[in-house]
Amino acid sequence: MSYSHLTITDRIKIETYLDLGLKSCQIASKLGVHKSTISRELRRCQNGYSVVLAQEQYDHRAKQKGRKSCLTPKLKKKIEKGLKASWSPEQICGRYQLEQKPMVAFKTIYNWLYAGLIDPDLSVLRRKGKSRQPKETRGTFRIGTSIAKRLKEVRNRETFGHWELDTVVSSRGKSKGCLANFLERKTRFYLAFKIPDRTAKAMFSAIEQLCRLFPKETLKTFTSDRGKEFACYPLVENLGIPFFFADAYSSW
Numbered sequence: 001m002s003y004s005h006l007t008i009t010d011r012i013k014i015e016t017y018l019d020l021g022l023k024s025c026q027i028a029s030k031l032g033v034h035k036s037t038i039s040r041e042l043r044r045c046q047n048g049y050s051v052v053l054a055q056e057q058y059d060h061r062a063k064q065k066g067r068k069s070c071l072t073p074k075l076k077k078k079i080e081k082g083l084k085a086s087w088s089p090e091q092i093c094g095r096y097q098l099e100q101k102p103m104v105a106f107k108t109i110y111n112w113l114y115a116g117l118i119d120p121d122l123s124v125l126r127r128k129g130k131s132r133q134p135k136e137t138r139g140t141f142r143i144g145t146s147i148a149k150r151l152k153e154v155r156n157r158e159t160f161g162h163w164e165l166d167t168v169v170s171s172r173g174k175s176k177g178c179l180a181n182f183l184e185r186k187t188r189f190y191l192a193f194k195i196p197d198r199t200a201k202a203m204f205s206a207i208e209q210l211c212r213l214f215p216k217e218t219l220k221t222f223t224s225d226r227g228k229e230f231a232c233y234p235l236v237e238n239l240g241i242p243f244f245f246a247d248a249y250s251s252w
Helices: 008-019 024-031 035-043 051-064 073-084 089-098 106-114 200-213 228-238
Strands: 162-169 178-184 190-195 221-224 243-245
Touching: 008 024, 008 035, 008 051, 008 089, 008 190, 024 035, 051 200, 073 089, 089 106, 162 200, 178 200, 190 200, 200 228, 221 228, 228 243
Parallel strands: 162 221, 221 243
Antiparallel strands: 162 178, 178 190
16 A cells, blocks of 8 residues: 555545545545555544645645745756646646655646746647547526637647536436536646536536636636536636637537
8 A cells, every 4th residue: 555645636536435425444445545644634624524625735734844846947847748748737746746756736837837937748738538429418508608709729728727617427327416527728637526416506616616726827718518507607707717618519
């Protein structure tokens, strides 16, 4: 079993497994870490486990240890090498943590990306796998801003901070539970939150979690299909994030 540091993806899984009723030893087995790693993680959130709070605590501890935050040429080269290998900023940080080497927090890498201080090779940061187009059974709506009005730089993946949103329904029988998925277009960084159903209320709750995790400057636009769960888009636009909608089976 590994004693390595947990990543934000690990923490999202921990929260999901806890919601499913798994014990700390079972969670440790699924994540491939020692059970004491999970026990310490849970003790730090005494009033109930929260991935947002747990990650903020980790980032604070990292800063207290004097972790380097300035972008040196050597560090820039390391980060760009990881991005060109199709690693997300989170994976880059996790790899260096696993090897017990110093590395800035993944949020810092995102800050440098949207500031234009790091320029990855977009030709290798592509989405893998074939896109499925299953038969649509959700309710839809026709209002909202068309993807045709989205800036060219978004379509060409020239800048960081433009996100694609969708949902995946649980395959467990009649369960209404599903995942709210967020994909950053330039780096292909992927994040998912478990939500109880495909309602606009549940989707907006997931969006609020994303907003708490990332600086406002990294959330420039959202794009989704016209599934009824995205009827919450006026609330999102009130946060200052433009929301665009794609037509059925169109390229994003």
